[in-house]
Amino acid sequence: MREFERKQLLERIERESATVGASIPEEITVQGNEIDLQEFVFEIRRRDTIPQGERERVERAKKNLRRERLQRKQRIEDGEITYEEGDRLAEAIIGIDRALNELESLGPVDIEAEAQAQEAADRKRWMSFLRKALGHADDDSGHGVSGRGR
Structure with a gap:
């Protein structure tokens, strides 16, 4: 991947409006585990209140999603991948950001x-x-x- 392409991808994932219109990935591998991310987020969002046990699960999920986002961003920063792979990583990062936005909007614990x-x-x-x-x-x-x- 060329330097300007790498910078372009990094700028794209850091843009505030990046998640506008983006969808949450149906499935994603986070820390080696396959997660039905879209189903998880929609299940949590449907509830009026979140019980304490579920809050801990949501907080754990957010922590793992942030870690996964960082790892994927670092792969782009390293630049030792093809532009196509970087583009797929950027799309996944934007999907992760969208999921995090939804989970964060649940309100504070x-x-x-x-x-x-x-x-x-x-x-x-x-x-x-x-x-x-x-x-x-x-x-x-x-x-x-x-x-x-x-």
Whole structure:
């Protein structure tokens, strides 16, 4: 594979919009085990609530999918494969990302941590609003002084 092709594939898998319209692979080999990925994701997504035992299974699946994604990406980075193989790996990575997005959107397992994260995000939005409203949006110093007296 030529260098520009390798870079093109890597850019494709890192693009934020890569998973838009992508489908979850029906089956995928993860850590040497064949998984019915599409069925697993849809089964988990159908449930209103996820019991504790299933949460652990989902977390394990996400961890294994992330590891598999990294390994496939590293094969592309190494560049010692054909472009066609790299293209297949990129498609699989995008499918893995799509599955991870679906599994991540199930919501956090730790409700308290999510509440704290939401509160921090609200505080950050509020501070940003105040900085803009007071005319300090472009001030990088963070001291609330907008260039006066300098």
